[in-house]
Amino acid sequence: MLFSAAKISAQEIGTKEGIRIPAEREPVRPIQDSLVIQAPVPVITITPQDTVRPKKEVLTDQVVYTAEDYMRLSPRENRLYLYNNAEVTYGDINITAGRIILDNERNEVYAYGIIDSAGTYTQKPVFTQATNVVKPDSIRFNFDTERALVFNSRTEQGEFKVLGQITKRENDSVYYMKNVKFTTSEDLENPDYYFYARRIKFVPDKKIVSGLVNMYIADVPTPLGLPFGYFPMTDEETSGFIIPSFGDDNNRGYYLQNGGYYFAISDYADLTVLGDYYTNGSYGLRMESSYALRYRFRGNLSFRYEKMFNSERGFPDFSESSIYNIRWxxxxxxxxxxxxxxxxxxxxxxSTYYQESTNQMNTGNRLTNTLSSSVSYSKTFNIQPQVNLSVAATHSQNTNTQQINMTLPTVQASMARVYPFEPKIGAKKGIIENINFQYNFRGENRFQTTDSLFFTPEMFKNAILGAQHSIPLTTNFKLFNYLSVSAGTNYNEAWVFKTFERSYDEDARVEVIDTVSGFDSYRTYNFNTSIGTTIYGTKTFSGDGKYQAIRHVLRPSVSYNINPGFEHYYDSYLIPETDGESEPRVVEYSRFQGTLYGPPGKIFSSSIGLSLSNTFEAKVRDSVGAEPRKVTLLNNLNVSTSYNVAGDSLKLSPISIRGSIPVVQNKLSINFGTNLDIYALNNSNRRIDKLNIDNGGSLFRLTNANVSFGYSFSSRDFSGGKENVNRLENQTFRNGGRPDDLFGKDMDIDGTFYDEKEEDMPNEEGEENENSWYNFDIPWDLRLAYTMNYSNNARQNQISSHSLMFSGDVEFSPKWTVGASSGYDFVNSGFTHTQLRFARDLDSWRMTFSWTPFGVYKQWNFFIGIKSALLRDIKYEKRRQRDRQL
Structure with a gap:
């Protein structure tokens, strides 16, 4: 009994007088970290026999206390006084304060702050129990009941900061508070907003239940209030309602969007069900689920369906449509x-989902022309030789033509290379030991359909089924120690289960195609060989100049290919001269036309391929005495062509030139390409077997050319910071769009741009410079994309496409970010899709605005709301889209 001056008495038998033992003065002990002081010894009555059991000790744990200046025991008051950085620990309860009083009579502790020489109230009490921390102005705590009375308490529960004028601690899990402010603002003394309640019940790590609650913004009361409030604070995911946003649409009237319910199914999966409703009867439904199992897998699934009515029933412009989208x-x-x-x-x-959906803020998805899907499973069998097997289902959809190509399934198998003549010990050498072969199999069940017939019985009737086997046999060896030679042959066999016989109907004067069901196959083979080497040329420079050396790497190669003609797989039919022809015409065809892999080649070809690759590099020194570094001057300048020895005309293919010029090392490279043809064109703009120079032209005829580059840089590139890298894992890219934001940034449901950084850029010490009123180092980033294509295949002599696109953001202050995405089409003389945007960090709030000033998707979106996930439903958003019918 450390603090209780308990009196012990016994029942008297035989005599009423006792022996009084006087108390002695307690000696003064030095101050220690944990000082245990015995209480004054009370008067004890000695009796021959004691039949009363001693009382049970009140305190169930040891009390440890310390103080920095002094600890004073008052026997008269039965109190212990601790001063300056005082601390008391009892079990899992810890109290620190400037001044602490322990009352042994009541088993209570009182904690206060102290006033320093400047008159400031310092060393305020801090009450800690387990993970709960309360910072009041003063506190009164009872060891018996473990109840406490706290004045002006401050505590943090998750994202909530709670400030209560008077707090009554019922136990370690229930608090009752009076005149309470709670907010998610970082500054609890001067919050930019808070909720004020007269009385609340506070359960740490679980919930806050309040009576009448009002919302204050900058200490100004707002009409936003509730007769009662419930605020969950658990760190675990919990189910709950999602408050919808409201607005109006030009064609569908007023609406409620993105309202629904969140299901916290388990620690591994969740489900969000959202819905939209418009006053003209249109509605939408979305279900989204995310799942993850550590060290196993993770993913997300989304299904969206919208039933849209344009205008009102009975009006002449009324129409309806159903659109859907599935993502996994x-x-x-x-x-x-x-x-x-x-x-x-x-x-x-x-195909029209992204274009017609009114709840689609991702402009990048709206500009996507292709939707694609792939679900695959692969398995490796670790046997000898190794076998790889994969089964996949693929889907490709053109949103403009609404054409769909789908394979269900695609089966592929491959066997690892086998070297039948390799030595048991040592490396493989020579032409014989390097002979190897492997086996590849590919089978497909392909469907070609349209959007309206997708997954209908008609789609499955037109399935194309086939399989292909391939066995390549190759070898490689060195010739004269400098030439690398490779040679090989490839055997292919195609299996089909449907062929097409063709004939000519003289009465109807049309070609008749008859489908022949049943197994059929064809076999092809070819031969190839190539020889190449690498030549190095280096020029060194003496002196202290910038350039120390220049190296030219030349890689010439010559290849020879033989592709036999398989005429026996071809038939013919006759078109008589009664069809308007001057004479009968014979049409040759293959029954394998229209099958999965097409017909085999009919014409025999024997071609020689020529290729020359060039790379120019240099060693440069930035300053005298510095270490030289390697830079690339011209990267992979490749010149290639081929000559068909077996051809009767137009034997030389156009000369292809491709290359890349580095402008900024590892940042900007200009890619270029062109094709040069030596043959001339006739009056019908078709190639003829006559040199262009003999036809009055130049030696080469430029048929097409292209130039393109993409550049992404930011202020971090010039300050030695982290390199700016495009985020490839964004929603637009996953949906088949661009990996950058040249078509604008898409906005999430909470008002954030998908690539918006949650944290402000730190300084060198890792903290923001809050004392600076102006940000001298203004962060910025810029992305450029340029492309130009020239076409002259048939004397068009025109630039088919020519555009420059850009996207950038500037952080004018730590809380203001302004950005734009646009471009200019020089061929059509107009701007590409343009978006202007800004974001404002309002500490506890987020405000964003995006505006597309012109075009088909002319619109603007405004959002302001609380950033905290707990109060994300407290928001205001407004969207306005153009009337597409006008």
Missing amino acids: NHSQDPKANPSSRFSASVNLGS
Whole structure:
């Protein structure tokens, strides 16, 4: 009994007088970290026999206390006084304060701050129990009941900061508070907003239940209030309602969007159900689920359906449509199973979904012309030789033509290379020991359909089924120690289960195609060989100049290919001269036309391929005495062509030139390409077997050319910071769009741009410079994309496409970010899709605005709301789209 001056008495038998033992003065002990002081010894009555059991000790744990200046025991008051950085620990309860009083009579502790020489109230009490921390102005705590009375308490529970004028601690899990402010603002003393409640019940790490609650913004009361409030604070995911946003649409009237319910199914999966409703009867439904299992897999699944009515029923411009979209992304952790892998990337649905959906803020998706999907499973069999097997389902959809190509499934198998003549010991040498072969198999069940017939019985009737076997046989060896030679042959066999016989109907004067069901096959083979080498040329410079050396790497190669003609797989039919022809015409065809892999080649070809690759590099020194560094002057300038020895005309193919010029090392490279043809054109703009120079032209005829470059740089590139890298894992890129934001940034449901950074840029010490009123180092980033294509195949002599696109953001202050995405089409003399945007960080709030000033998708979106996930439903957003019918 450390603090209780308990009196012990016994029942008297035989005599009423006792022996009084006087108390002695307690000696003064030096101050220690944990000082245990005995209480004054009370008067004890000695009796022959004691039949009363001693009382049970009140305190169940040891009390440890310390103080920096002094600890004073008052026997008269039965109190212990601790001063300056005082601390008391009892079990899992810890109290620190400037001044602490322990009352042994009541088993209570009082904690206060102290006033320093400047008159400031310092060393305020801090009450800690387990993970709960309360910072009041003063506190009164009872060891018996473990109840406390706290004045002006400050505590943090997750993202909530709670300030209560009077707090009554009922136990370690229930607090009752009076005149309470709670907010998610970082500054609790001067919050930019808070909720004020007269009385609340506070359960740490679980919830806040309040009576009448009002919202204050900058200490100004707002009409926003509730008769009662419930605020969950658990760190775990919990189910709950999602408040919708409201607005109006030109064609569908007023609406409620993105309202629904969140289901916290388990620690591994969740489900969000959202809906939209418009006053003209249109509605939408979205279900999104995310799942993850550590070290196994993770993914997300989304289904969207919208029933849209334009205008009102009975009006002449009334129309209705149904659109849907399914997205699924699944990735497997490489550590889950090294020999097998399952992955999925699905994006399919109505071709007009991204264009017609009114709840679609991702402009990049609206400009996407292709939807693609792939679900695959691969398995590696670690046998000898190794076998790889994969099964996949693929889908490709053109949103403009609404054409869909789908394979369900695609089966591929391959066997690792086998070297039948390799030595048992040592490396393989020579032409014989390097002979190798492998086996590849590919089977497909392909569907070609349209958006309206997708997954209908008619789609499955037109399936094209086939399989292909390939056995390549190759070898390689060195010739004269400088020439690398490779040679090989390839055997292919195609299996089909449907062929097409063709004939001519003289009465109807049309070609008749008859489908022949049944197994059929054809076999082809070819031969190839190539020889190449690498030549190095180096020129060194003496002196202290910038250039120390220049190296030219030349890689010439010559290849020879033989492709036999398989005429026996071809038939013919006759078109008589009654069809308007001057004479009968014979049409040759193959029954394998229209099959999965097409017909085999009919014409025999024997061609020689020529290729020359050039690379120019230099060693430069930035300053005298500095270490030289290697830079690339011209990267992979490749010149190639081919000559068909067996051809009767036009034997030389156009000369292709491709290359890349580095402008900024590892940042900007200009890619260029062109084709040069030596043959001339006739009056019908068709190639003829006559040199262009003999036809009155130049030696080469420029048929096409292209130039392009992409550049991304930022202020970090000039300050030695981290290199700016495009984020490839964004929503637009996963849906088949661009990996950058040249078509604008898409906005999430909470008002954030998808690539917006949650944290402000730190300084060198890792903290923001809050004392500076102007940001001298203004962060910025810029992305450029330029492309130009020239066409002159048939004397067009025109630039088919020529555009420059850009996107950038400037952070004018730590809380203001302004950006724009646009471009100019020089061929059509107009701007590309343009978006202007800005974002404002309002500490606890977020405000964003995006504006597309012109074009088909002319619109603007405004959002302001609380950043905290707990209060994300407290927001205001406004969207306005153009009337597309006008």
